[in-house]
Amino acid sequence: MKLGVVSDTHDNLDFVEAAVAYFEAEAVDVVVHCGDIVSPFSATPFDADFDFHAVRGNNDGEWKLREIVESFGTYHDDFAHLSLDGEEIAVYHGTEAGLVDALVESGSYDYVLRGHTHEQVVEHHGKTTHLNPGGLPIAGADDDFHVAVVDLGTGDVSFEAL
Secondary structure (H helix, E strand, O other), X not given: OEEEEEOOOOOOHHHHHHHHHHHHHOOOOEEEEOOOOOOHHHOHHHOOOOEEXXXXXXXXXXXXXXXXXXXXXXXXXXXXXXXXXXXXXXXXXXXXXXHHHHHHHOOOOOEEEOOOOOOEEEEEEOOEEEEEEOOOOOOOXXXXXXXXXXXXXXOOEEEEEO
């Protein structure tokens, strides 16, 4: 099973559409958005040929965002615990670094997916892979917008600059 991971798209429709096209080309089964979609209009392109899950980011204040995502996927509020292909996955935007560390160090998850920092991260702590795909380019973070694809069968993680 292939899992697409994206975060911090911040209403940039060009990046959202590029991410969706990439995930479709890679034939991912599930896409997880780690927060900061921001407005409903930039969530609708994720109504595509994959299952979609999203958590709330610190910039997701638009009241209609939940309703739009729920029309084609699942909106999990601040945290999601997903079981996919035998893997336990925590999804949290990442606003509180201590909470991210606690999730990673708990050993309860195979993957901890997060966003917020706009910086790519893939780290292995015991059985847990801590993954941040990056986000909209901002000063002091990644220079390009990236998404990640995880092969849950092999554990391989790849990043793509869009």
